[in-house]
Amino acid sequence: MTHTIRQYLDKDFDEVFTLCQNAYKFDSFTKELLHEKIYDDPFFNPEIIWLAEEGTTIVGFLMGTCRMDIRGVNYGYVKLMAVSETHQRKGIARSMYELLEKELRSRKVDVMRLGDVPMNYFMPGIDPRYTPALCFAMRMGFNRFMDTSNLVVDLSDREWSDEKKIMALKSDDIEVCRATAEDKDELMDFVAEEWKLWQYELEMACKSNPIAIHVAKLNGKIKAFSAHSANNKGLSWFGPMGTHPDLRGKGMGKVLLYRCLEDLKNTGFKTAIIPWVGPIDFYSHHAGAVVERVFWRYEKKLTE
Template sequence: MNYTIRQYQDSDFDQILPLCQKSYHLDEIGEDLLKEKIYEDPFYEQELVWVACDQEKIVGFLMGTCRMDIRGVNYGYVKMMAVDNAYRRNRIARSMYELLETELKQRKVDVMRLGDVPMNYFMPGIDPKYTPALCFAIRMGFDRFMDTSNLLVDLDNRDWNDPQKIEALKADKIEVCRATPEDKQELMDFAEEEWKLWQYELEMAYKAEPIGIHIAKLDGKIRAFSAHSANNKGLPWFGPMGTHPDLRGKGMGRVLLYHCLEDLKDIGYKTAIIPWVGPIDFYSHHTGAVVERIFWRYEKKLN
């Protein structure tokens, strides 16, 4: 089967969208979401995105990106990849990936990963139900190193207000409120201390209407935050959330989480997605969240 590979052009988008929708058949990929994944990646580079063509028909798509110097490591990523079902097993994915890997090796990337791109990601790894993607990872020499999960919350099963806890926090001089434009610089400075990689997502949550961020202030200073609508447009995406280490255990996180879930409910969503979860017990206990999907994480050391 003959095909050619070239770099992605903006005019390719209308063919890429249905290709991704068919390849990611377990997920919802709308036009706005795909544009966000491509063009709103903070380090988007057109030269790291390839398409495979059978004459004028696009039959393959691979988007790469990189994040340099994350705690001293340079990471490269296959952010999204799709191949037309009728054209699989023709080395299309391999050929596109090898172009990406060659380029990123030249840039001194240390480690390649699949999917779990900080700041702007579609999924935090590979859902094993996408078995061809697992096979691709193995063939390309990637090693599975960790699992993670997305949780699902039923937003209609309860009222997300917690006035009793809010009053208890007030007694401790802690005020919970929606973030305002005037809070933005202080919030970004606060996030930089421990959650620098989340600053971009907070920027995105600031674009929601109303602002998709709630904060907790102790004596007027921000000490915790919780956000939604910071990733994956059109989906009820929760996070990120963070609390100053010295103030954990006071219940601020729960109240901020509830504020965000109430926002998502008000928008009209029936469920909320809590992605890339570490503390499953926290969310299960406070929201009744259940594990909806599992993701296997893969990496390959280059240098």
């Protein structure tokens, strides 16, 4: 039987959820998590989310999204992709992707990427254990350009507090505290200069109760922050975190990291995930973090 391709509809959610549960063998989906990935995407658009059906059964799913004008470049993404194991190697992923690429070309997208969607993502690339996904990327003309990794922290092996350092910072007029609703506007202005793409994740962290953001204030002004539970609901996800360039090296990052890890531990998590990591040595030194997963990043340039 041949397959047909159509756009995603809300009524398809439960069947897509089952498909993703079965396809992502090294990950686990909950309905809450999948709902966040689809509907909480800041540029959610069902016109660029595709399904493949055989008869009335959904056998393929591909979610596209965009992030326009990131430092002058328009990016398109394959955010999620799943094909039933019994229907792989039948051109289903290709059929869905080609429709997505054609549509995004018409929207003036310059570069396509796989998975690593700023603001709301599931994985920062492709876990190479999903070997069919790697093969798909290469067949579709994508080139591997970088690797990244997720770290994991054992939350049970220590108390996540450094009161001595907090007191030392206080003597320098730096206060460490949980962000409040009244801090939100100042926090958004603070991150706008250097980390504008993180504003959306901080918006999500502000929705937690209590707010899942800790800040360091110099003379009452926010100069550093750390957050958790800002992406991938139901998972023990840390980040983002940032410190004003003029105040780096004072130890605020360590204290803010510990505050978030303590939150996650108190929530009942045994481990914390530090995703899409740059400074591995910082997290290894201060939290005993180890590399848990590696991701290969792929892109395809649609324009010169």
